[in-house]
Amino acid sequence: MxxxxxxxxxxxxxxxxxxxxxxxxxxxxxxxxxxxxxxxxxxxxxxxxxxxxxxxxxxxxxxxxxxPKEVIDAASAQLQQSILVAGQTPLEYEAARLITELVPAAELVRFNSSGAEAVQAALRVARAFTGKKKVIKFEGHYHGWFDNVLWSVTPDPAAAGDPLAPTPLPGTLGQEDEVNLIVLPWNNAEVIERELAKGDVAAVIMEPIMFNTGGVLPLPGYLEKVRELTTKYGAVYIIDEVITGFRVSSGGAQKVLGLTPDITIFGKALANGFAVAALAGKKEIMALIGDAKVMHGGTYNSQSVSMAATVATLKLLQSxxxxxxxxxxxxxxxxxxxxxxxxxxxxxxxxxxxxxxxxxxxxxxxxxxxxxxxxxxxxxxxxxxxxxxxxxxxxxxxxxxxxxxxxxxxxxxxxxxxxxxxxxxx
Ligand SMILES: Cc1ncc(COP(=O)(O)O)c(C=O)c1O
Missing domain, CATH: 3.90.1150.10 (Aspartate Aminotransferase, domain 1)
Structure with a gap:
């Protein structure tokens, strides 16, 4: 070749x-x-x-x-109607409604253009909702390329040290120091409780299945235990379904694994190649964004052509x-x-x-x-x-x-x- x-x-x-x-x-x-x-x-x-x-x-x-003919037809037709209106179109309401139908934990939705952005919005609203600052993430899990989460995604274990209390390691030159971040090994509920018990954790964020650095499934009972612990200690449980959402099943990994997070991050399969991501979650948390008490923005959020593609994709997946x-x-x-x-x-x-x-x-x-x-x-x-x-x-x-x-x-x-x-x- x-x-x-x-x-x-x-x-x-x-x-x-x-x-x-x-x-x-x-x-x-x-x-x-x-x-x-x-x-x-x-x-x-x-x-x-x-x-x-x-x-x-x-x-x-x-x-x-x-x-896919349906998605291409929907996007092509929308191109004749509008591209970007800096306002609302019925399409974004329909796309959000479809998400809430397919994923019961997604009570209210906000769209972004990339998974990395939606993660930022989720962390911000979790801090506002809890009044706490710290975030727990896991070695090997990827949540986008921004400074506050590009930690210990592919760390050198020797440099990271203690497997039960790893030193957070940056993913790039030029990265801001880590602030309020706790890195833990995944699939171990005890270490999570150790940190949550300190009372200052706003959010626990994880991929429900570790697909970014090798495929690892959650151990039986692990996700349920994290759900229980985050509720007990008042932290927001964020599931990053950017890879698994609408892919592992029409309701994502959470449908297959029987999981109810507080906030879910979606991207990728949501719009079959158009630049669409979303955060979606509990009404009482998402209401802070709805009231603009927590700022969430983006010029291209809910861009009309992308929303037409999203609706067409989700309808097909719903079938x-x-x-x-x-x-x-x-x-x-x-x-x-x-x-x-x-x-x-x-x-x-x-x-x-x-x-x-x-x-x-x-x-x-x-x-x-x-x-x-x-x-x-x-x-x-x-x-x-x-x-x-x-x-x-x-x-x-x-x-x-x-x-x-x-x-x-x-x-x-x-x-x-x-x-x-x-x-x-x-
Ligand atoms: C689990 C996970 N979260 C977040 C992201 C970031 O999404 P995006 O590349 O759309 O910013 C990715 C991208 O691969 C991902 O796999």
Whole structure:
């Protein structure tokens, strides 16, 4: 497979765009950042004409695939009506109503353009609601790239020290000092109670399933215990469903796991690739934003075309048809991978759901970031690159996103490529 045109375009583009990419997370990919000419269904086509079966799904949003007719039609029609009105349209009320129908804990909604922004609003309103300042987050969990939360996302365990009381470690040069932040290991309720009992914690924020740094499910009873403890000590329980929301199920991970958070963060699959995120939660908390006692803003919040796409996406998800399709193809993919890995005598683990799962090599059963990081990530990187060269694009970190546009044929072709990639690796 030849990547020459992509390489030339990326190198020429680097004269105008810093690093030739518009997100730091797009650097460092092998063989180099690719440049794409188009995307359709569950496929990407790069400048060299290479056609990939795509499991990046735009980093998660494209739950319906790259060319869902209903969403494209809704957005195209809205373009003729309005783009941005700095006021309200019926579409944002309809989009919010659909969210509250699909996710019972989402009583009132506010839209933003990115998950990272919605996280900021949630933390602010949690501090205002409780009158407290501190926030608990967990090693390995990602809540956007802003200074106050980009802590201990991929920390070096040796530098972080005590696993039960880790030193918070910054994620970037130039980051503001951490203020009022407590970093803890995930899947351990005792350490949370230790901190909550001090009485100064405004919020506990977590991914309900750890998908950003290896796939780790919550241990039985853990999320329920955190719910109980946050209620007992008067802290706001924020679940960051930017990856899992509308993806793990039409009601997100919370529907599958039987969880009732105070505030949920949504993004990604909410609008199938349009820049829409939201925070949604209990009326009494969200009312502080409603009254503008807690400021929440954004020029592009509830932009008309994005809202039309959101409504179309949510209506489709509400029909359950996309998730029914994914249940079939995603399960076939997970089962097929297990079969092939076993045939190749690999030690491996596949954790998650048909719509989003994580694959790791040479490790089973980690329960938190530090244990998950002992998987054989170098071997996985080689595997991902071998697959890319066979027309299958997977995230090097282990996450696979399956969309409703993946066909049985895509899955069959993927499994053939996996088999030959593993043979080539030996
Ligand atoms: C769990 C989680 N929260 C928040 C974010 C930030 O969302 P955005 O990239 O839309 O700002 C992400 C992005 O990957 C995420 O995975």
């Amino acid at each position: 030849n990547f020459d045109k992509s390489k030339a375009a990326w190198e020429a583009g680097s004269a105008y765009v810093a690093g030739g990419v518009n997100s730091g997370y797009r650097t460092g990919l092998r063989p180099h950042p690719l440049v794409f000419q188009r995307a359709y269904e569950a496929h990407l086509v790069d400048l060299d004409g290479n056609d990939y079966i795509d499991y990046f799904a735009g980093m998660g949003p494209m739950i319906l695939g790259h060319s 359950e048809k996309p998730h029914q399709a994914i249940a079939k193809t995603g399960t076939a993919l997970m089962n097929g991978l297990r079969e092939i890995f076993t045939k190749h005598n690999l030690v491996f683990e596949i954790v998650g759901y048909p719509s989003v799962f994580n694959v790791r090599f040479d490790l089973q059963g980690p329960t938190d970031y530090r244990s998950a990081m002992t998987a054989n990530r170098a071997k996985y990187l080689d595997f991902a690159f071998e697959l890319l060269q066979r027309g299958v694009r997977i995230l090097p970190r282990g996450t696979w996103f399956v969309s409703a546009a993946h066909t049985d044929e895509d899955i069959a072709k993927t499994l053939i490529a996996v088999n030959t990639a593993l043979s080539a690796l030996k």
